[in-house]
Amino acid sequence: MSAETYLITGATGKTGSRVVRLLAERGYAVREASRSTATPFSWTDQTTWPAALAGVTAVYIVLPNLGTAETIEQVRAFAQRAAAAGVTRAVMVSVPASGGMDVDVVAQTERQITDAAISLTVLRLRWFNQNFSEDFLLGAATTGELRLPAGDGREAFVDADDIAEVAVAALTDPAHAGHSYELTGPRLLSFTEIADELSTAQGRTVSYVPLSVDEFVAEQVGDGVPAEWAQMLGELYAHIGSGALATTSDDIMRVLGKPATDFTDYARTTAATGVWRA
Numbered sequence: 001m002s003a004e005t006y007l008i009t010g011a012t013g014k015t016g017s018r019v020v021r022l023l024a025e026r027g028y029a030v031r032e033a034s035r036s037t038a039t040p041f042s043w044t045d046q047t048t049w050p051a052a053l054a055g056v057t058a059v060y061i062v063l064p065n066l067g068t069a070e071t072i073e074q075v076r077a078f079a080q081r082a083a084a085a086g087v088t089r090a091v092m093v094s095v096p097a098s099g100g101m102d103v104d105v106v107a108q109t110e111r112q113i114t115d116a117a118i119s120l121t122v123l124r125l126r127w128f129n130q131n132f133s134e135d136f137l138l139g140a141a142t143t144g145e146l147r148l149p150a151g152d153g154r155e156a157f158v159d160a161d162d163i164a165e166v167a168v169a170a171l172t173d174p175a176h177a178g179h180s181y182e183l184t185g186p187r188l189l190s191f192t193e194i195a196d197e198l199s200t201a202q203g204r205t206v207s208y209v210p211l212s213v214d215e216f217v218a219e220q221v222g223d224g225v226p227a228e229w230a231q232m233l234g235e236l237y238a239h240i241g242s243g244a245l246a247t248t249s250d251d252i253m254r255v256l257g258k259p260a261t262d263f264t265d266y267a268r269t270t271a272a273t274g275v276w277r278a
Protein backbone atom coordinates (compact mmCIF):
# COMPACT_ATOMS: atom_id res chain seq x y z
CA MET A 1 0.00 0.00 0.00
CA SER A 2 1.16 3.51 -0.85
CA ALA A 3 2.55 5.65 1.98
CA GLU A 4 1.27 8.77 0.25
CA THR A 5 -1.21 11.18 1.80
CA TYR A 6 -3.92 12.56 -0.49
CA LEU A 7 -5.36 16.01 0.14
CA ILE A 8 -8.98 16.18 -1.04
CA THR A 9 -10.33 19.70 -1.41
CA GLY A 10 -14.09 20.08 -1.73
CA ALA A 11 -14.18 17.09 0.64
CA THR A 12 -17.75 17.77 1.80
CA GLY A 13 -19.05 18.26 -1.75
CA LYS A 14 -20.63 15.98 -4.32
CA THR A 15 -17.43 14.60 -5.85
CA GLY A 16 -14.90 15.19 -3.06
CA SER A 17 -16.94 13.25 -0.47
CA ARG A 18 -17.01 10.26 -2.82
CA VAL A 19 -13.29 10.51 -3.56
CA VAL A 20 -12.59 10.53 0.20
CA ARG A 21 -14.78 7.47 0.72
CA LEU A 22 -13.24 5.47 -2.13
CA LEU A 23 -9.65 6.25 -1.13
CA ALA A 24 -10.34 5.39 2.51
CA GLU A 25 -12.06 2.12 1.53
CA ARG A 26 -8.95 1.20 -0.46
CA GLY A 27 -6.66 1.91 2.48
CA TYR A 28 -5.11 5.18 1.35
CA ALA A 29 -4.27 7.99 3.77
CA VAL A 30 -6.67 10.88 3.13
CA ARG A 31 -6.86 14.44 4.47
CA GLU A 32 -10.26 16.03 3.97
CA ALA A 33 -10.17 19.73 3.20
CA SER A 34 -12.94 22.33 3.15
CA ARG A 35 -13.92 25.25 5.34
CA SER A 36 -15.80 22.82 7.61
CA THR A 37 -13.38 19.87 7.92
CA ALA A 38 -11.24 18.89 10.92
CA THR A 39 -8.25 20.47 9.15
CA PRO A 40 -9.93 23.69 7.97
CA PHE A 41 -9.01 24.77 4.44
CA SER A 42 -10.12 27.85 2.56
CA TRP A 43 -9.10 28.94 -0.92
CA THR A 44 -9.34 32.53 0.31
CA ASP A 45 -7.26 32.09 3.50
CA GLN A 46 -3.65 31.11 2.84
CA THR A 47 -2.98 30.64 6.55
CA THR A 48 -5.02 27.41 6.31
CA TRP A 49 -2.82 25.94 3.57
CA PRO A 50 0.37 24.79 5.41
CA ALA A 51 -1.45 22.41 7.79
CA ALA A 52 -3.55 21.04 4.93
CA LEU A 53 -0.49 20.43 2.74
CA ALA A 54 1.84 18.95 5.38
CA GLY A 55 3.10 15.54 4.20
CA VAL A 56 0.87 15.51 1.10
CA THR A 57 2.04 14.22 -2.30
CA ALA A 58 -1.15 14.40 -4.39
CA VAL A 59 -4.15 16.77 -4.36
CA TYR A 60 -7.73 16.62 -5.66
CA ILE A 61 -8.62 20.18 -6.62
CA VAL A 62 -12.20 21.47 -6.54
CA LEU A 63 -12.54 25.19 -7.18
CA PRO A 64 -15.90 26.70 -6.12
CA ASN A 65 -15.33 29.80 -8.28
CA LEU A 66 -13.66 28.27 -11.33
CA GLY A 67 -13.79 30.66 -14.28
CA THR A 68 -12.85 33.83 -12.38
CA ALA A 69 -9.61 35.82 -12.49
CA GLU A 70 -9.46 35.64 -8.70
CA THR A 71 -9.31 31.84 -8.91
CA ILE A 72 -6.30 31.96 -11.26
CA GLU A 73 -4.37 33.86 -8.60
CA GLN A 74 -5.51 31.54 -5.81
CA VAL A 75 -4.40 28.49 -7.79
CA ARG A 76 -1.06 30.11 -8.70
CA ALA A 77 -0.26 30.73 -5.03
CA PHE A 78 -1.61 27.36 -3.92
CA ALA A 79 0.31 25.38 -6.56
CA GLN A 80 3.58 27.04 -5.60
CA ARG A 81 2.99 26.29 -1.92
CA ALA A 82 1.93 22.74 -2.74
CA ALA A 83 5.01 22.04 -4.86
CA ALA A 84 7.25 23.42 -2.11
CA ALA A 85 5.48 21.12 0.38
CA GLY A 86 6.23 18.04 -1.77
CA VAL A 87 3.11 17.67 -3.92
CA THR A 88 3.95 16.09 -7.29
CA ARG A 89 0.49 15.18 -8.67
CA ALA A 90 -2.91 16.83 -8.91
CA VAL A 91 -6.30 15.96 -10.32
CA MET A 92 -8.48 18.98 -11.06
CA VAL A 93 -12.21 19.26 -11.62
CA SER A 94 -12.84 21.45 -14.64
CA VAL A 95 -15.29 22.09 -17.45
CA PRO A 96 -15.36 21.19 -21.15
CA ALA A 97 -14.24 23.78 -23.70
CA SER A 98 -17.91 23.99 -24.75
CA GLY A 99 -19.06 24.41 -21.13
CA GLY A 100 -19.99 28.08 -21.33
CA MET A 101 -17.17 29.43 -19.15
CA ASP A 102 -14.33 31.68 -20.36
CA VAL A 103 -12.03 29.09 -21.96
CA ASP A 104 -8.90 31.25 -21.51
CA VAL A 105 -9.54 31.80 -17.81
CA VAL A 106 -10.08 28.08 -17.25
CA ALA A 107 -6.94 27.19 -19.26
CA GLN A 108 -4.88 29.74 -17.33
CA THR A 109 -6.15 28.28 -14.05
CA GLU A 110 -5.10 24.78 -15.07
CA ARG A 111 -1.71 26.05 -16.28
CA GLN A 112 -0.84 27.41 -12.81
CA ILE A 113 -0.57 23.82 -11.60
CA THR A 114 1.73 22.51 -14.34
CA ASP A 115 3.78 25.74 -14.19
CA ALA A 116 4.56 24.78 -10.58
CA ALA A 117 5.95 21.45 -11.90
CA ILE A 118 3.00 19.45 -10.55
CA SER A 119 1.77 16.81 -13.01
CA LEU A 120 -1.92 17.25 -13.72
CA THR A 121 -4.92 15.23 -14.78
CA VAL A 122 -7.92 17.39 -15.77
CA LEU A 123 -11.47 16.07 -15.46
CA ARG A 124 -13.80 17.98 -17.81
CA LEU A 125 -17.21 17.37 -16.35
CA ARG A 126 -20.75 17.65 -17.63
CA TRP A 127 -23.76 18.39 -15.49
CA PHE A 128 -23.95 15.93 -12.61
CA ASN A 129 -26.92 13.60 -12.01
CA GLN A 130 -26.53 14.52 -8.35
CA ASN A 131 -27.55 18.13 -9.04
CA PHE A 132 -31.08 16.63 -8.78
CA SER A 133 -30.51 15.05 -5.36
CA GLU A 134 -27.67 16.90 -3.62
CA ASP A 135 -27.70 20.40 -5.07
CA PHE A 136 -29.68 23.16 -6.76
CA LEU A 137 -32.20 20.92 -8.59
CA LEU A 138 -33.23 18.94 -5.49
CA GLY A 139 -36.15 21.28 -4.78
CA ALA A 140 -37.50 21.03 -8.33
CA ALA A 141 -37.12 17.24 -8.40
CA THR A 142 -39.00 17.07 -5.09
CA THR A 143 -41.86 19.44 -5.95
CA GLY A 144 -42.28 17.67 -9.31
CA GLU A 145 -41.83 20.68 -11.60
CA LEU A 146 -38.61 21.50 -13.44
CA ARG A 147 -39.18 25.15 -14.39
CA LEU A 148 -36.01 25.93 -16.36
CA PRO A 149 -34.79 27.84 -19.42
CA ALA A 150 -33.12 24.92 -21.25
CA GLY A 151 -35.53 24.62 -24.20
CA ASP A 152 -35.19 21.26 -25.94
CA GLY A 153 -31.42 21.16 -25.40
CA ARG A 154 -29.80 17.88 -24.45
CA GLU A 155 -26.89 17.16 -22.12
CA ALA A 156 -24.92 14.00 -21.29
CA PHE A 157 -25.51 14.10 -17.50
CA VAL A 158 -22.67 12.33 -15.67
CA ASP A 159 -22.75 10.50 -12.35
CA ALA A 160 -20.66 11.73 -9.39
CA ASP A 161 -19.82 8.12 -8.50
CA ASP A 162 -18.16 7.68 -11.91
CA ILE A 163 -16.33 11.00 -11.56
CA ALA A 164 -14.97 9.91 -8.17
CA GLU A 165 -13.80 6.56 -9.53
CA VAL A 166 -11.92 8.28 -12.35
CA ALA A 167 -10.47 10.80 -9.88
CA VAL A 168 -9.20 8.00 -7.64
CA ALA A 169 -7.66 6.19 -10.62
CA ALA A 170 -5.90 9.40 -11.66
CA LEU A 171 -4.75 10.23 -8.12
CA THR A 172 -3.30 6.80 -7.46
CA ASP A 173 -1.83 5.91 -10.88
CA PRO A 174 0.75 8.30 -12.40
CA ALA A 175 -0.07 6.86 -15.86
CA HIS A 176 -2.97 9.37 -16.00
CA ALA A 177 -0.67 12.40 -15.59
CA GLY A 178 -0.90 14.85 -18.46
CA HIS A 179 -4.29 13.52 -19.60
CA SER A 180 -7.51 15.49 -19.89
CA TYR A 181 -10.67 13.40 -19.66
CA GLU A 182 -14.13 14.39 -20.91
CA LEU A 183 -16.48 12.73 -18.41
CA THR A 184 -20.02 12.38 -19.72
CA GLY A 185 -22.91 10.07 -19.13
CA PRO A 186 -23.64 7.39 -21.73
CA ARG A 187 -26.43 9.27 -23.56
CA LEU A 188 -27.93 12.67 -24.21
CA LEU A 189 -31.06 13.65 -22.30
CA SER A 190 -33.36 16.65 -22.62
CA PHE A 191 -35.13 17.98 -19.53
CA THR A 192 -38.34 16.48 -20.90
CA GLU A 193 -36.64 13.08 -20.90
CA ILE A 194 -35.15 13.76 -17.44
CA ALA A 195 -38.64 14.56 -16.14
CA ASP A 196 -39.91 11.26 -17.61
CA GLU A 197 -37.03 9.40 -15.94
CA LEU A 198 -37.75 11.07 -12.59
CA SER A 199 -41.47 10.31 -12.97
CA THR A 200 -40.82 6.61 -13.57
CA ALA A 201 -38.33 6.38 -10.71
CA GLN A 202 -40.54 8.25 -8.23
CA GLY A 203 -43.84 6.71 -9.33
CA ARG A 204 -45.48 10.14 -9.68
CA THR A 205 -45.51 12.86 -12.32
CA VAL A 206 -42.51 15.14 -12.62
CA SER A 207 -42.86 17.65 -15.46
CA TYR A 208 -40.58 20.00 -17.32
CA VAL A 209 -41.88 23.54 -17.89
CA PRO A 210 -39.58 25.43 -20.27
CA LEU A 211 -39.15 29.10 -19.35
CA SER A 212 -37.28 32.01 -20.88
CA VAL A 213 -34.12 33.07 -19.03
CA ASP A 214 -35.88 36.25 -17.86
CA GLU A 215 -38.88 34.30 -16.55
CA PHE A 216 -36.53 31.87 -14.77
CA VAL A 217 -34.47 34.64 -13.15
CA ALA A 218 -37.62 36.47 -12.00
CA GLU A 219 -39.02 33.28 -10.42
CA GLN A 220 -35.74 32.42 -8.71
CA VAL A 221 -35.28 35.93 -7.34
CA GLY A 222 -38.90 35.80 -6.13
CA ASP A 223 -37.94 32.60 -4.25
CA GLY A 224 -35.05 34.42 -2.54
CA VAL A 225 -32.17 33.33 -4.81
CA PRO A 226 -29.56 36.11 -5.24
CA ALA A 227 -30.03 37.78 -8.64
CA GLU A 228 -26.43 37.21 -9.75
CA TRP A 229 -26.62 33.48 -8.98
CA ALA A 230 -30.03 33.18 -10.68
CA GLN A 231 -28.72 34.93 -13.80
CA MET A 232 -25.62 32.69 -13.90
CA LEU A 233 -27.76 29.56 -13.55
CA GLY A 234 -30.17 30.83 -16.20
CA GLU A 235 -27.30 31.26 -18.64
CA LEU A 236 -25.98 27.79 -17.89
CA TYR A 237 -29.41 26.28 -18.66
CA ALA A 238 -29.61 28.37 -21.83
CA HIS A 239 -26.21 26.99 -22.78
CA ILE A 240 -27.68 23.47 -22.65
CA GLY A 241 -30.60 24.82 -24.65
CA SER A 242 -28.21 26.00 -27.36
CA GLY A 243 -27.12 22.42 -28.02
CA ALA A 244 -23.47 23.18 -27.15
CA LEU A 245 -23.25 20.21 -24.79
CA ALA A 246 -24.98 17.63 -27.01
CA THR A 247 -22.02 15.26 -27.30
CA THR A 248 -20.86 12.17 -25.42
CA SER A 249 -17.40 10.77 -24.72
CA ASP A 250 -16.26 7.23 -23.89
CA ASP A 251 -13.49 8.37 -21.51
CA ILE A 252 -15.22 6.78 -18.50
CA MET A 253 -15.21 3.44 -20.30
CA ARG A 254 -11.59 3.91 -21.34
CA VAL A 255 -10.38 4.79 -17.81
CA LEU A 256 -12.58 2.48 -15.73
CA GLY A 257 -13.17 -0.37 -18.21
CA LYS A 258 -16.93 -0.20 -17.56
CA PRO A 259 -19.75 1.89 -19.00
CA ALA A 260 -20.77 5.22 -17.49
CA THR A 261 -23.77 5.06 -15.15
CA ASP A 262 -27.07 5.63 -16.93
CA PHE A 263 -29.50 8.25 -15.57
CA THR A 264 -32.17 5.53 -15.26
CA ASP A 265 -30.00 3.65 -12.74
CA TYR A 266 -29.13 6.84 -10.87
CA ALA A 267 -32.81 7.83 -10.65
CA ARG A 268 -33.93 4.38 -9.46
CA THR A 269 -31.33 4.07 -6.69
CA THR A 270 -31.78 7.69 -5.62
CA ALA A 271 -35.58 7.39 -5.44
CA ALA A 272 -35.12 4.38 -3.13
CA THR A 273 -33.25 6.57 -0.63
CA GLY A 274 -36.39 8.71 -0.12
CA VAL A 275 -34.56 11.97 -0.83
CA TRP A 276 -37.31 13.11 -3.26
CA ARG A 277 -40.22 12.48 -0.89
CA ALA A 278 -41.63 15.92 -0.19
Ligand SMILES: NC(=O)c1ccc[n+]([C@@H]2O[C@H](COP(=O)([O-])OP(=O)(O)OC[C@H]3O[C@@H](n4cnc5c(N)ncnc54)[C@H](OP(=O)(O)O)[C@@H]3O)[C@@H](O)[C@H]2O)c1
Nearest residue numbers: 010011012013014015034035036042043063125126127128
Ligand atom coordinates in the same frame (compact mmCIF):
# COMPACT_ATOMS: atom_id res chain seq x y z
N1 LIG B 1 -22.49 20.53 -10.64
C1 LIG B 1 -22.22 20.32 -11.90
O1 LIG B 1 -23.07 19.86 -12.67
C2 LIG B 1 -20.83 20.64 -12.44
C3 LIG B 1 -20.58 20.41 -13.79
C4 LIG B 1 -19.30 20.67 -14.29
C5 LIG B 1 -18.31 21.16 -13.44
N2 LIG B 1 -18.61 21.38 -12.13
C6 LIG B 1 -17.53 21.90 -11.27
O2 LIG B 1 -17.40 21.08 -10.14
C7 LIG B 1 -16.87 21.87 -9.06
C8 LIG B 1 -17.71 21.59 -7.81
O3 LIG B 1 -17.47 20.24 -7.43
P1 LIG B 1 -18.47 19.47 -6.50
O4 LIG B 1 -19.82 19.53 -7.15
O5 LIG B 1 -17.88 18.18 -6.16
O6 LIG B 1 -18.50 20.40 -5.20
P2 LIG B 1 -19.79 20.94 -4.47
O7 LIG B 1 -20.73 19.82 -4.18
O8 LIG B 1 -20.30 22.15 -5.21
O9 LIG B 1 -19.16 21.39 -3.08
C9 LIG B 1 -18.26 22.48 -3.01
C10 LIG B 1 -17.13 22.08 -2.05
O10 LIG B 1 -16.18 23.14 -1.98
C11 LIG B 1 -16.06 23.56 -0.61
N3 LIG B 1 -15.84 25.00 -0.64
C12 LIG B 1 -16.71 25.97 -1.00
N4 LIG B 1 -16.14 27.18 -0.88
C13 LIG B 1 -14.87 26.96 -0.43
C14 LIG B 1 -13.77 27.82 -0.11
N5 LIG B 1 -13.85 29.15 -0.23
N6 LIG B 1 -12.61 27.25 0.31
C15 LIG B 1 -12.50 25.91 0.45
N7 LIG B 1 -13.50 25.05 0.14
C16 LIG B 1 -14.67 25.58 -0.28
C17 LIG B 1 -17.34 23.13 0.06
O11 LIG B 1 -17.16 22.86 1.42
P3 LIG B 1 -17.33 23.96 2.60
O12 LIG B 1 -18.60 24.69 2.30
O13 LIG B 1 -17.36 23.11 3.81
O14 LIG B 1 -16.12 24.83 2.52
C18 LIG B 1 -17.61 21.81 -0.66
O15 LIG B 1 -16.84 20.77 -0.09
C19 LIG B 1 -16.90 23.33 -9.51
O16 LIG B 1 -15.59 23.70 -9.91
C20 LIG B 1 -17.83 23.29 -10.71
O17 LIG B 1 -17.50 24.29 -11.66
C21 LIG B 1 -19.83 21.14 -11.61
